[in-house]
Amino acid sequence: MLEGGSGQGGQGTAFDDITHIIIDEVHERTIESDFLLIVLKTLLVQRPDLRIVLMSATVDADKISKYFGGCPVLQVPGRTFPVDVRYLEDAVEFTKWKITEASPYARRGKSYKGKARMDWSEEVIVADDDDEMAETNLKLEKRYSSTTASTINLLDDRLVPFELIVRLLERICFEDPTHASFSSAILVFMPATNIAETGITIPDITCVIDSGRHREMRFDEKRQISRLVDTYVAKSNAAQRRGRAGRVQAGLCFHLFTKHRYDTKMADHPDPEIMRLSLSDLALRIKIMKVNLGTSVEDVLLRALDPPLTMNIQRAVNSLIEVRALTPAEEITPMGRLLSKLPTDVHLGKFLLIATLFRCLDPALTIAATLNSKSPFVTPFGLQDEADRAKLSFRSDNSDFLTIHNAFSTWRNACANGSGIARKLCKQYFLSHQNLLQIEELRQQYLGYLIDSNFVQVDRAFTRELSRSRFSRNRPRFVTVPPELTINSSNTWIIGSALAAGLYPKILSVGVLKDGKNDIRTILNNQPVFFHPSSINFGRRAKEFGVNHLCYFTLMHSKRLYAWETSPVEDMALLLLCGEADFKLMSNTVTIDRKIRFRVEPKSSVALKYLRSQLGSLLAAQYRCKPLSETQVNWNELAMMILGKVEIKEAPEREDTVTLVVNRPLNY
Known part of the structure; x- marks a missing residue:
């Protein structure tokens, strides 16, 4: 409702015909509730005649009253016993x-x-x-x-x-x-x-x-x-x-x-979420509002009931600039507009967009849905070892993300043979049937959002099928992702590339210390990281991965800094898709955001720079929902072959053919 109309340039808004707004059950000081207060206060400035009623049993009524200029407070006694x-x-x-x-x-x-x-x-x-x-x-x-x-x-x-x-x-x-x-x-x-x-x-x-x-x-x-x-x-x-x-x-x-x-x-009262959680999603939401809230993200958030620190606001804005949802001038990008329509973390949203373009959407939907809900794996009391062994039976390419997808796909195939078989599978492999159903529901929601934003084009028959499934109150219905969007779903390298591009800079460097122990560190600030016991990579040696980097989704600090979900990342994915690349032919190096440095031969460096430029252009065009030219289609196919490690079978090698040579990254 708050996104309707246009509040700029003297044009009308969706609130022009509204005289009263009643909001019930405001329990917690969530980011959403605090943002709502900012919007309501702005509306009252623009519409002094508007009447707003907030009802709550737990919030600090006096504080909110002062925030709205001393508005009246009505106390309604409860009926509880002493x-x-x-x-x-x-x-x-x-x-x-x-x-x-x-x-x-x-x-x-x-x-x-x-x-x-x-x-x-x-x-x-x-x-x-x-x-x-x-x-x-x-x-x-x-x-x-x-x-x-x-x-x-x-x-x-x-x-x-x-x-x-x-x-x-x-x-x-x-x-x-x-x-x-x-x-x-x-x-x-x-x-x-x-x-x-x-x-x-x-x-x-x-x-x-x-x-x-x-x-x-x-x-x-x-x-x-x-x-x-x-x-x-x-x-x-x-x-x-x-x-x-x-x-x-x-x-x-x-x-x-x-x-x-x-x-x-x-x-x-507890600290409001706006003071202790990431502000990135809120900052993006501010940029798409049709109501003119302020001149910048910082200007808007400093008007909150409990304003966050300016430094934290700037870090949130910088993170959105880093994923290219905002420009350095805080203008929302075409990709940022798409991300704003996905009800998920901006990194997972970017992963979904790129996976759509890379034609590996089916596993991406599962991964994103799982990371936004509950894990399908359960650990009954006293059966820790058995549950761990069952989880490892789904391991795929040393990737927690692909392991999740493998378990979900196995369950979904079992469901096709009857709910009894599916429940037997869940019992045998310590899976939660209820959590898996919720993951399927989220998958359908994300697919629906991609379709509603016109980023995914499907026919009306598929739209009706998806709608029937999403709003069905009977037994769960499964929706098959259109085949043209799943062509590369079996290519784990392409899925890994989409993950790296979406989650960047959530990247870990992988090395081995002199005593043989793992040396895994964040590229952001060089902090040592350990695999969380819930990860399938817990206890694995760094040299077993065969790559120089891993991507992650969650870092949690407790006794140590733990990575919960990790997956191998190929160097080529970082070179072609991540950050800002600086190609230096004289020193035979390529650096990504001054965080990762590769040794690359001059001919390979020139080829990579040009391929990266072409790939960036065609991705940008698709974020604007524009069709690709024939030349761009060819560049896209070449990029998919390189990222997916597909052997290119063409004419004999010519003198002007360049063989891409990328050596192990040089750590600072």
């Missing part, structure tokens, strides 16, 4: 739980060797500010025993006390008759995410045990990596959690943090 709120010291006193210095829950500086931390298979890091927030020598009220005080002061409050949670459950359910009325349904909040706080309602909950922690994603703009951080919730999160206990009767809640921490150290 909740008896207790804290960590109350839980320890109630259960008589105690620990000694030898306990895995005892404070040991910055060490996390205790059983409580090691029991979690998912690796996270503790928020940096938690080290400063550790509570020591806390004085409790006289009503608490000395044993409770000793336990509270010895407890490492950065760990989740699972033993205490078990003791609470035992006391409430079996040992204390005065709490029997709270034992029918108990909700325990572990650090997973905050989905259950706002997305799930369980009507018969009467007791809540809140670990007081959650895991949230934070994006490090400087290092361009994501970090899954284990940190304390804010007061508003805690209120949302304990509110679950008062839906049907008077409830009980145990917060597993001290009253002192709640009163003096916990934030009132």
Whole structure:
């Protein structure tokens, strides 16, 4: 709705006939909700007569009121029952739980060797500010025993006390008759995410045990990596959690943090996403808005309720310039307009566009859909080794991306023989049938977006078939990608080239140290990287890949900097498709963005420079949805042969034939 009309040059907008806007259920300070506030504030300047109503049970109403110039706030009391709120010291006193210095829950500086931390298979890091927030020598009220005080002061409050949670459950359910009325349904909040706080309602909950922690994603703009951080919730999160206990009767809640921490150290509200996640997608969205929001991305984002740092805004804009979605002057490019219509990460969106042009769309749809949803691979408790072996049976060319596609294709073929066979396959190879169905749904959505943007041309019959499948409420329907878009889907080198071009500069250099260990580093800032245990390349030696570079999608920093999904990249893909190339004939080198340097013979260098120029021109033409000339078609076929390592069988070699010679990259 917000993209309709035109808000520039005095022309009308899609809002000219609208008098009221009502927005319900604004729960979290997501990037989308903050962007919505910017748009609404801009609209109010252009349309003072417009009336906007925001409804929410959790946002900071006073702060939003000030943001809109002191607009009125209406308070509607809720109908929840009172909740008896207790804290960590109350839980320890109630259960008589105690620990000694030898306990895995005892404070040991910055060490996390205790059983409580090691029991979690998912690796996270503790928020940096938690080290400063550790509570020591806390004085409790006289009503608490000395044993409770000793336990509270010895407890490492950065760990989740699972033993205490078990003791609470035992006391409430079996040992204390005065709490029997709270034992029918108990909700325990572990650090997973905050989905259950706002997305799930369980009507018969009467007791809540809140670990007081959650895991949230934070994006490090400087290092361009994501970090899954284990940190304390804010007061508003805690209120949302304990509110679950008062839906049907008077409830009980145990917060597993001290009253002192709640009163003096916990934030009132969590940091909004605009302050901790990547701003690239939001920056691109700003450039396609038909409402005139501001003169630049920075100008717009600095008007946010909580403006992000200028440096982070500039890094986001630079990343869009790097993928060529924006020009250096912040003008949106034809490719950028196409990317804005794909509801996915800009790198995955670019990968889908290039895979379409390279005629390997089918595996690309699977890869993009999987990376935007849940993994099809599952690991039941106690069956880690069996699940790993099953996953490795789908391995394809040392690529996590192709392994995903292989597993999905196997399942899809099994579905053609009946759902019973497909479910048997899932059970045997530890695959999630539900997650695979969601991947198929996303595949169809992405294909639909490509068609709607006119980037993919299909006949009306296919459009109707896709529409019936996407909106069918019966059993899942599969859609076969048009054959002309899948000609190269079996050529793993071409798929790898599309991945490299789309994900660049998410590239790792591969080397071997003197002691024989892997030396894998980012090309952006030379940081050492390790394969995450979930990757099929975990434990593999660098020399086994047979290439000098890998591409990746996710880097996550926990105990180390881990690459979750990786795939080999041929040097030719980097030379022809990635970054800005500098060809230096005198020194026999080619550099890509001053990050990667190759040794190339002069004749090969000239040929590569010309081929790169021609390939760039024909890709740019196709981003504008223009047909290729006969000459461009020929250049495209030659490029596909080179990228796909297809043997060229033509006339005998002539004197003017150039053999491309590219040596191992020279690392700085």
